Each structure stands twice: as structure tokens, then as C-alpha cells.
Amino acid sequence: xxxxxxxxxxxxxxxxxxxxxxxxxxxxxxxxxxxxxxxxxxxxxxxxxxxxxxxxxxxxxxxxxxxxxxxxxxxxxxxxxxxxxxxxxxxxxxxxxxxxxxxxxxxxxxxxxxxxxxxxxxxxxxxxxxxxxxxxxxxxxxxxxxxxxxxxxxxxxxxxxxxxxxxxxxxxxxxxxxxxxxxxxxxxxxxxxxxxxxxxxxxxxxxxxxxxxxxxxxxxxxxxxxxxxxxxxxxxxxxxxxxxxxxxxxxxxxxx
Numbered sequence: 001x002x003x004x005x006x007x008x009x010x011x012x013x014x015x016x017x018x019x020x021x022x023x024x025x026x027x028x029x030x031x032x033x034x035x036x037x038x039x040x041x042x043x044x045x046x047x048x049x050x051x052x053x054x055x056x057x058x059x060x061x062x063x064x065x066x067x068x069x070x071x072x073x074x075x076x077x078x079x080x081x082x083x084x085x086x087x088x089x090x091x092x093x094x095x096x097x098x099x100x101x102x103x104x105x106x107x108x109x110x111x112x113x114x115x116x117x118x119x120x121x122x123x124x125x126x127x128x129x130x131x132x133x134x135x136x137x138x139x140x141x142x143x144x145x146x147x148x149x150x151x152x153x154x155x156x157x158x159x160x161x162x163x164x165x166x167x168x169x170x171x172x173x174x175x176x177x178x179x180x181x182x183x184x185x186x187x188x189x190x191x192x193x194x195x196x197x198x199x200x201x202x203x204x205x206x207x208x209x210x211x212x213x214x215x216x217x218x219x220x221x222x223x224x225x226x227x228x229x230x231x232x233x234x235x236x237x238x239x240x241x242x243x244x245x246x247x248x249x250x251x252x253x254x255x256x
Contacts, residue, residue, distance in 0.1 A: 002178055004190040005080040005137060007159065007216055008040075008052035010073045011248035017041055017053065023243045023252070024154025024224050027053075035106075036065030044150065045158045048080075049192075051216065053249075068102070068125040069133065073248050075213045076133035077162075079177060079190070083138060089122045092136060092177070099173070100125035128173040129164070131211045136177075154224045154254065161193035161217030163253065165205060168196040170212075193217070203233050203242055204251060215242075215251045223256050230254065 020027055025043050032040040037058035043051040056062045056073070066072055081087070093101045102125065107118035122136040164171060168182055171194060175182055178189055187194055195217075197205075204214045223241070226232050230241040233253070240255040 001082040001085050002136075002190055003080045003082070004049045004077060004192055006052050006078040007049050007075070007162070007250070008054055008078070009075045009213075009245070009249035010054045010056060011246035012041065012053040012055045013246075014055075016246050017055075020053070023230060024152060024254075025156060026150040026152050028150060037061040038065075043152075043156075045156065047158055047191075049078075049159050051159065067104070067123055069100075069123055069127055071127070071131045071133070071211070074131045074133055074211045075248075075250055076135070077213075078135060078137045081136050081138040083140070089120065089136065089138065092122055096124065096128075096173075096176075098126070099128060128177070129166070129171060129212070132164075132213050134174065155221045156218045156254070157221055158219055159192065159216055160219040160255075161195060161253075162213065163195045163200055163204065163215040163217065163250075164212050165197050165200045165209075165214045166212045168198070171196060199236065201233050201235060201242070201253075203231065207244070207247075207251065209247055211248070211250075213250050215253050217253045217255060220254055220256055224254060 017027065028042040028044055034040060037056055039055045039057055041053045043053070063072070089103060101122050104121040104123060105118055106121070117140050120138045124135070128134045172182065174194070175189060180189065200214055224230065226241055230243050233240055233242045235253055235255055238255065240253050243252040243254060245251050
């Protein structure tokens with residue numbers, strides 16, 4: 001079984017992070033660091049995925065970290081493989097050989113000692129979706145329990161979709177991970193709806209971002225009020241709010 005566990009994006013300087021509460025989101029008080037001089041902050045919900053906001057503190061150290069298949073500073077999607085799944089990394093390696101998969105092990109200290117307990121990753125030298133780092137993650141026993149998510153004033157409930165500014169056919173490899181074929185606009189995948197360029201709002205297209213993962217869709221219990229950072233847009237025939245993030249990151253569409 002596969003679950004979309006984390007959606008990450010770069011470019012979150014202190015000014016960018018300070019803007020997050022003004023959009024109605026509560027940042028988790030905990031921070032984290034990762035290889036490549038990456039400082040991480042999180043927006044969590046009762047259920048995954050988590051939004052991971054990254055600030056690269058040293059560009060030279062980050063350049064030395066970039067694994068094969070990753071476009072520097074591109075957004076990424078961590079897809080979690082249930083440790084009890086009948087499909088193993090070897091199964092995915094065999095099925096996706098054309099994308100040149102390779103495994104990485106990161107132990108608890110941040111090294112790659114296979115004798116130490118840690119997290120296993122299956123990356124692809126050839127990206128499943130262009131300029132988007134999609135990889136499989138498998139924890140040693142089970143997915144770590146996240147702390148109870150904070151309450152969002154907007155009030156955001158969950159991430160419900162991903163919007164790619166790409167033709168639908170370009171997303172086929174992502175669906176193949178689940179053994180699925182696209183069944184139409186907004187086809188469900190791992191609990192999220194996946195949208196292609198046909199559904200991508202003009203407001204997003206005009207942003208002309210360097211990466212095709214243009215937006216994440218966040219469902220709210222009630223519609224927040226538009227303000228300086230959130231413009232009203234048409235989203236699938238209904239009103240929604242567009243919260244514009246930095247140029248390296250996906251934007252956020254808020255909808256009920």
C-alpha cells in the first residue's frame with residue numbers, strides 16, 4: 001500500500017515563513033534539518049500528506065547533496081510504502097527499471113551505515129515526472145507517529161489534490177506506481193486528486209514557475225476571506241482562494 005506522506009518545496013526564507021500565519025496556517029513549532037544544509041518547517045493536518053517548507057542555508061553544501069534524478073531546488077513528493085506491504089523495493093525496481101531506480105539508506109545519525117536502523121529510499125535517476133523529485137520511502141517498522149497537528153485559523157482540514165501544469169499523459173508514471181491508469185480529470189491517487197494542465201487555473205499559468213507542480217489543493221471547513229495574500233479564483237467552477245508562495249514552491253489553492 002502506498003501513501004503520499006510529504007509534499008515539499010524550497011525557497012522558504014525567514015520572510016516567507018513569517019508570511020505563513022498571515023495566510024491562516026499554523027506552522028508546527030518543531031523544526032528539523034536534513035542533508036544539504038536544509039532547514040525544514042512543517043504544516044501538518046490530521047492525516048497526511050504533510051507540507052514541508054525548506055530553506056537551504058548553504059548553496060554549496062546543497063549542491064554536493066543533490067542525488068541523481070533531482071533537479072536542484074525542485075518540489076518533491078515522498079510516497080510511503082507500508083512496511084507490511086506485499087510489494088517490496090525489489091518489486092518496484094523491477095517494474096520501473098526504465099527509470100533507473102536506485103536505493104539509499106539513511107541511518108538515525110544521518111549517515112548511510114546499513115548496519116544501523118534507519119529509513120530506506122528508492123529514487124529514480126530518470127524522474128517519473130519532469131522537474132519533480134518523486135521517491136519511495138520505507139520506514140523500518142512503521143511510519144513514525146506525528147504529533148497532534150495544530151489548529152489552522154483558515155481553517156484548513158487536509159491536502160486534497162495536486163495540480164501539475166503538464167499534459168495528462170506526462171503523469172502516467174505516477175499513476176503506474178499504484179498500478180492505476182488515469183480515469184479522467186482529477187483522478188484519485190493515494191487519497192489525493194491529481195490534476196493536469198487542463199484544470200490548471202490561468203492565474204497559476206501566469207506565474208510561470210520553473211517547476212510543473214504548480215499547486216497543492218487544501219480543503220477547508222469554511223472559506224477564508226480574501227486578502228492581500230489570497231486572491232479569489234475560479235477552481236473547477238467554484239470560487240476558491242489562491243495563496244501565492246515563493247517562485248520555487250507550489251502555490252496553495254484553498255477550497256471548501
